[in-house]
Amino acid sequence: MSLHCSFRTGGLAQDFFIPNDVTDLSNFLKANTKPLLFLGLGSNLIVRDQGFEGVVIKLSNLKQINIEKNTLYAEAGITLAKLSRLCRVNHLYGCEFLSAIPGTVGGALMMNAGTFGSEFWQYVVSATTINQSGVISKRTKDNFDIGYRYVHAQYANEYFINATLEFNQKEPQQNIKQLLNKRNQHQPIGKASCGSVFKNPKNNFAAKLIEQSQLKGICIGGACVSDKHANFIINQNKASSADIINLITYIQQTVKLNFGIDLELEVVIK
8 A cells, every 4th residue: 555645654455446437436335345445645544554454445537527617526536736726727716725735535525624724625515425335425515514624424434426616716815836835835845744644733733732842853763753844744764654653652642741632633544
């Protein structure tokens, strides 16, 4: 899985499947009995060194997009960078922030991805899901409990396959170039990383707590806390997933000891 995760770590998957389209995915799920792990860009995922005992399903072929006026339909495999570019070309505004997030529509739906004060689900009208048995369902926003970096569904074991979004046609105050420059100034771009490791606690910032704990630059094995942004862990020198997970645990323990605050993970560990 190291080739499919931005940390460049992780053991083998028992099985790996790339569906051609939604019908292909549905037919596969109807026959499947193994545990599932849906994969986009792997930009928010840590797979353990032992690998994943089940089927990893990569949705890279689910990349249809339709635009009508200010409404956009996008399948789960579309990258957020491409979505942002298409919005700009079609004079749809609001999703500029997505250009700064390495991920896909499916991942953004799953975790309510966001940055610079904006979140993906601000623009979602409805989403289509598929369950473990291959049954496809159209869901409205009311079917989900949505908050900061989480989306809880009313229905268990469903996975996002597309979304309908609405954007405005008013020029944004910041353009994509400005947002990317801002990101590049403060984040370790080009390093093997999963972006923000921890969610920001209420009325606080994870990076600030980690930095005040004097953990910037600290390493366990090949995994290090970034000198540029304390809420980023980078694969500095052939790190294992265990190195990264051990460093995460150490950061959580240290911040808890210093401030009494439990840092909640933003990344997913499988």
